[in-house]
Amino acid sequence: MTEELPKILLAEDDTDMRRFLVKALQNAGFKVISYDNGLSAYQRLREEPFELLLTDIVMPEMDGIELARRASELDPDIKIMFITGFAAVALNADTAAPRNAKVLSKPVHLRDLVNEVQKLLAA
Numbered sequence: 001m002t003e004e005l006p007k008i009l010l011a012e013d014d015t016d017m018r019r020f021l022v023k024a025l026q027n028a029g030f031k032v033i034s035y036d037n038g039l040s041a042y043q044r045l046r047e048e049p050f051e052l053l054l055t056d057i058v059m060p061e062m063d064g065i066e067l068a069r070r071a072s073e074l075d076p077d078i079k080i081m082f083i084t085g086f087a088a089v090a091l092n093a094d095t096a097a098p099r100n101a102k103v104l105s106k107p108v109h110l111r112d113l114v115n116e117v118q119k120l121l122a123a
Contacts, residue, residue, distance in 0.1 A: 005031040007031045007051055008033070008050060009032075009035075010041075011034070011036075011040075013037060013059040013060060021034075021054070021083070024114060037060050037062065038059050039062045040061070041067055042062060051078070052120065053078055053080045054081050055067055055068060055083070064082055064084070081104065081117065081120060082102070083104045083105075084104075084105065085105065102120055
């Protein structure tokens with residue numbers, strides 16, 4: 001019996017950043033599905049469960065905070081991590097972001113990202 005790889009849904013509108021993150025996470029042993037906007041990512045979430053939603057905050061179509069909020073409604077157990085150049089926005093008490101979401105600021109070091117993802121998934 002093979003251990004299922006944790007599945008990560010990545011939403012990031014910057015193509016280079018997205019490729020970079022996908023590669024790093026796949027190299028660390030995760031299965032990654034990625035989208036360049038929140039709406040497409042949300043539609044995928046409705047089709048299958050993921051262990052982790054890794055999302056940028058500022059994106060076209062649907063921002064990361066809205067995506068995270070809807071993802072939590074679909075699956076209260078999903079882990080959420082924001083990667084953003086606007087950490088202050090994510091941590092603002094007024095935002096609708098799920099309270100237990102983790103925030104990593106860009107530029108993010110791959111080693112830190114992978115460590116944080118592993119910690120979050122192990123929690």
